[in-house]
Amino acid sequence: MPTTKLIHFYQDKAVVVTGAASGIGLALAHLFAELGCKLALCDIDKKALNEVVKGIESTHPNTELYHSVLDVADEDAWVVFLAETAAALGGINLLINNAGIEGSGQPVWASTTASLKRVMDVNFYGMAYSTKHVLPYLSNEPWAALINVSSIFGLMAPPNTADYCASKFAIRGYTESLKAELALVHPHIQVHLVHPGGINTNITRLEHSQRFKERFLKTEPSALANKIANAVMHNRARIVYGYQSQRARLAARILPLAWLSSLLGKLVKGLGLEDDYHKDHSGFTTRK
Numbered sequence: 001m002p003t004t005k006l007i008h009f010y011q012d013k014a015v016v017v018t019g020a021a022s023g024i025g026l027a028l029a030h031l032f033a034e035l036g037c038k039l040a041l042c043d044i045d046k047k048a049l050n051e052v053v054k055g056i057e058s059t060h061p062n063t064e065l066y067h068s069v070l071d072v073a074d075e076d077a078w079v080v081f082l083a084e085t086a087a088a089l090g091g092i093n094l095l096i097n098n099a100g101i102e103g104s105g106q107p108v109w110a111s112t113t114a115s116l117k118r119v120m121d122v123n124f125y126g127m128a129y130s131t132k133h134v135l136p137y138l139s140n141e142p143w144a145a146l147i148n149v150s151s152i153f154g155l156m157a158p159p160n161t162a163d164y165c166a167s168k169f170a171i172r173g174y175t176e177s178l179k180a181e182l183a184l185v186h187p188h189i190q191v192h193l194v195h196p197g198g199i200n201t202n203i204t205r206l207e208h209s210q211r212f213k214e215r216f217l218k219t220e221p222s223a224l225a226n227k228i229a230n231a232v233m234h235n236r237a238r239i240v241y242g243y244q245s246q247r248a249r250l251a252a253r254i255l256p257l258a259w260l261s262s263l264l265g266k267l268v269k270g271l272g273l274e275d276d277y278h279k280d281h282s283g284f285t286t287r288k
């Protein structure tokens with residue numbers, strides 16, 4: 001149950017959640033509905049999004065709720081979605097760039113350029129388009145916050161995650177720089193970076209990611225959603241939470257890179273595809 005303090009803080013704030021149809025986004029949508037917020041929810045998955053909207057309408061029938069199918073990688077669609085959201089909810093106080101996809105789960109030499117581009121388009125550019133176009137709305141509000149979801153893979157980089165890590169380190173760099181900019185001109189806009197550890201969601205859709213899911217995705221998304229809401233209320237900029245996240249944070253901070261790489265290699269050994277690790281694989285030009 002959310003505390004009275006949390007409800008008092010968030011009540012009537014207009015909150016946008018991307019990727020609201022599953023996992024962390026779904027948990028955030030339910031939590032902010034419970035806290036009495038006005039909601040704008042979007043996702044690329046129309047059917048799942050409609051189910052979430054139906055669920056919130058039945059559990060919290062008084063919630064002002066706008067929703068739309070949106071591919072976060074489409075910049076023009078963002079401009080329209082934000083204008084419609086602001087018109088429907090009377091402004092935007094808080095936007096959570098949560099939507100994201102897994103990487104190829106393969107080593108660099110085996111993964112395709114098309115997969116790398118899609119991961120960057122959704123995870124990085126989706127966040128960047130939204131951030132750029134929402135700032136004018138946030139700057140109009142007496143209280144506003146932007147939350148960008150990176151990962152513990154935005155703090156450290158294990159094998160088979162180069163595409164995903166590239167997108168999550170990029171979110172971190174972009175957000176930290178933006179935070180420094182806004183501190184100069186619009187300090188009332190809070191900027192937060194979330195680095196979840198292993199959260200029990202549907203992000204691992206590929207067959208060969210299932211062993212990773214079983215081993216690491218252990219924290220419930222509702223626990224992370226609560227942590228985020230509390231941390232934002234206390235204006236804590238960096239939110240590191242979830243299975244193995246504190247270990248990852250510490251290791252990234254204190255270990256020399258060579259030790260960290262070797263440790264991460266051992267930790268995820270056996271989770272990759274066998275074929276990608278033959279010493280005599282057909283070289284570094286295997287797939288387009």
Ligand SMILES: NC(=O)c1ccc[n+]([C@@H]2O[C@H](COP(=O)([O-])OP(=O)(O)OC[C@H]3O[C@@H](n4cnc5c(N)ncnc54)[C@H](O)[C@@H]3O)[C@@H](O)[C@H]2O)c1
Binds near residue numbers: 018024042073098217
């Ligand atoms: N689950 C974890 O362990 C974990 C760890 C670290 C970071 N994260 C990050 O948390 C965020 C949420 O992931 P999750 O674990 O809840 O995954 P999830 O797959 O359960 O939910 C992601 C949602 O994003 C939506 N989505 C995907 N592509 C989209 C697009 N182009 N436009 C709009 N919506 C899109 C999906 O349809 C889905 O509903 C992601 O950014 C992910 O990288 C997750």
